[in-house]
Amino acid sequence: HAQADTVKIGVILPMTGQSASTGKQIAAAIQLFQAQNGKKAGGKTVEVLIKDDAGVADNTRRLAQELVVNDKVVALAGFGLTPLALATAPIATQSKTPMVVMAAATSAITEASPYITRTSFTLPQAAVAMGDWAPKNGIKKVVTLVTDYGPGNDAEKYFSDRILLNSGQVLEKLRTPLRSPDFAPVLQKVRDAKPDALFVFLPSGQGAQFMKQFGERGLDKAGIKLIGTGDITDDDQLNDMGDVALGVVTTQHYSAAHPSPMNKRFVADFQAMHKFRPNFMAVGGWDGMRLLYNGLNASKGAGNDALMAALKGQVFESPRGQILIDAQTREIVQDIYTRRVEKKDGQLWNVEFDVQKSVKDPGKTK
Ligand code: DHB
Secondary structure (H helix, E strand, O other): OOHHHEEEEEEEEOOOOOOHHHHHHHHHHHHHHHHHHOOEEOOEEEEEEEEEOOOOHHHHHHHHHHHHHOOOOOEEEEOOOHHHHHHHHHHHHHHOOOEEEOOOOOHHHHHOOOOEEEOOOOHHHHHHHHHHHHHHHOOOEEEEEEEOOHHHHHHHHHHHHHHHHOOOEEEEEEEEOOOOOOOHHHHHHHHHHOOOEEEEEOOOOOHHHHHHHHHHOOOOOOOOEEEEEHHHHOOOOHHHOOHHHOOOEEEEOOOOOOOOHHHHHHHHHHHHHHOOOOOHHHHHHHHHHHHHHHHHHHHOOOOHHHHHHHHOOOEEEEOOEEEEEOOOOOOEEEEEEEEEEEEEOOEEEEEEEEEEEEEOOOOOOO
């Protein structure tokens, strides 16, 4: 192919390091998307370049710069953690390069550049739904536990504010560091506080270790319920968590058990190709590719402002349900489900039992 017939998409992901499962899931979803939909969009061949930032923001920034300047990518995508997305925002702005956040989920990310849009979710979307569910289901006194950075701040604030509004009580707000967290000391504090439930946000990849310690320290036996955003019952790890995960209720935008025909096909095709179950990161990657293909078709392969305009306002069906990119905020609008971990045919699944339709990001004030 001549250069003029090709457009490149630069995808930056943590393929190694603590968040490698996020990179693995999204890269696998992109590969599936291109196998299913071909490599043509907007009359051009779409070439995806995947770069590993190992979850380190200095790497993300350098790789983004190289992709824009040397590879002349039409879009940047990926971004496994909030600091990695925020580090890239000025590059998107300066180069007028559309940037599709497929994973990171702090509300403020889409306000960091007019060239940012998102196909993952925001923690306020997920956390507010739990702040409504818990007090209606016998949970009045809670302790919160979140990872001490952007999405954890959002989860803690939006869950706490909502449960207070619903006459609940937050006994204590606990945090663990992003890197190499030790859950033992905080779990002891939870035991001592004797809440009805512990609300947890941890980033994808930390749920299994947390769940193991929650069980080992007997918090479930002590009658403390576990609730949280769906990140802690992540489909990448859920099936290996064991019985301690049974009955855990979470709120989020995606479950591999979502019963739509489109999702059943997505999960079957994904598992056939990759031999593991897709999680919410995979669906963010797959939908991000759909968003970019639709955008390139509308812009006839042009990038910059033409492509950015074509990303805004898109509505399409995702394996999670219908999604919309709000044209004003560039933020995703989507259904948020309440789910309970159940065993079916010997496997653990997040089984959806309630839904809030078309949830905008509660974190957007404008
Ligand atoms: C972020 C990362 C995660 O793995 C997750 O599950 C939610 C949010 C983040 O860094 O924004």
